[in-house]
Amino acid sequence: MNIVTDPSQKTLHITRDFKAPVEKVWKAWTDPKILDQWWAPGPWKNTTLHMDLREGGYWLYYMEGPGGEKHYCRGDFESILLMDSIxxxxxxxxxxxxxxxxxxxxxxxxxxxxxxxxxxxxxxxINMADPASLQILVERGFKEGFTMGLENLDRVLATREVLFA
Amino acid sequence: MRRDIFQAIADPTRRAILGLLAVGAMTPNALAEHFQMTRQAVSSHIQVLTECEAVRLEKNGREIYYHFNPSKMQELDLWLERFRKLFEDRFDKLDTVLKDL
Known part of the structure; x- marks a missing residue:
């Protein structure tokens, strides 16, 4: 996996190869039953509540942490090109x-x-168009870790990872 | 508004300043010579950088020196590292899922 940022760190580019034809990767990314099996990192569990894969449609899901905490996210689709891009x-x-x-x-x-x-x-x-985005995300999670003490850092970082869900 | 390291690097001039100071401490005059802008403009960038703690000021006799603060920049590395881990984790799971598909 390769991950690079632009100099201002507003945009992240991640590339990764998979040993599967593009049809399968597309399915794993767009079929909620499959997507839910891998989208949440680590011990978190993903549950899709709504998936309407078309322009103007949206994906609503939550991630549940090992402690039962839930974070809800939604993605509003702007463009879908079959087996090409989302x-x-x-x-x-x-x-x-x-x-x-x-x-x-x-x-x-x-x-x-x-x-x-x-x-x-x-x-x-992943583009955080508003430079304040990153600042808010960072202040909500990462920086709190430092002010609260290192013992809480893992918890905070786990939360912050979810912020990038 | 609270300042953080992401604000420090959001601006190309500030990134250039950090690049220069990473090589060695500089006086305000020496630093300003590197930029085609007013001393005032440079010093306002310096102010942001010191508020973010990416740069600190030290007095040496009558001269002020700007110093680069590398520990602050490690915050960025750590952030990116966590981000990398998140996606590696996610994609390792996807590998497994794809095997059975």
Whole structure:
């Protein structure tokens, strides 16, 4: 996996190869039953509540932590090109999908690139268009870790990882 | 408003200042010579950088020196590292899922 940032750290580019044809990776990314099996990192569990994969549609899901805490997120699809790319605007929200105004939106672009019949390459771009986005995210999680003491850092970082869900 | 390291690096001039100071401490005059802008403009960037603690001021006799604070920059590395781990984790799971698909 390769991860690079632009100099101002507003955009992250992640690329990763998978030993599967692009059709399968696309399915794993767009079929909620499969997506829920891998989207949440570590011990977190992902549950999709709504998936309407089309322009103007949205994906509503939550991640549940080992302590039972839930974080709700939604992605509003901006463009879908079959087995080519998905663009959406990611928000934090409540269980009904009502967008939280406290968090700035994050632009996601996922590109599906066939390498050969058995391999594909995925390129994810995460853009925090508003420079304040990163600041808020960081202040909500990462920096608190330092002020609260290192013993809480893992917990905070775990929460912060979810912020990038 | 609270300042943080992400604000420090959000601006190209500030990144250039950090690049220069990473090589060695500099006086305000020496630093300003590197930029095609007023001393005042440079010093306002310095002010942001010191508020973010990316740069600290030290007096040496009558001269002030700007010093680079590397520990602050490690926050960025740590942040990126956590981000990397999040995606590695996620994609390792996807590998497993794809095997059974």
């Amino acid at each position: 663009k959406y605007l990611g928000h934090f929200c409540d269980e009904h999908g009502k967008i939280s105004p406290d968090f700035p939106a994050i632009h996601w672009t996922i590109r599906f690139l066939p390498k050969d019949e058995h391999t594909s390459s995925i390129a994810v771009t």
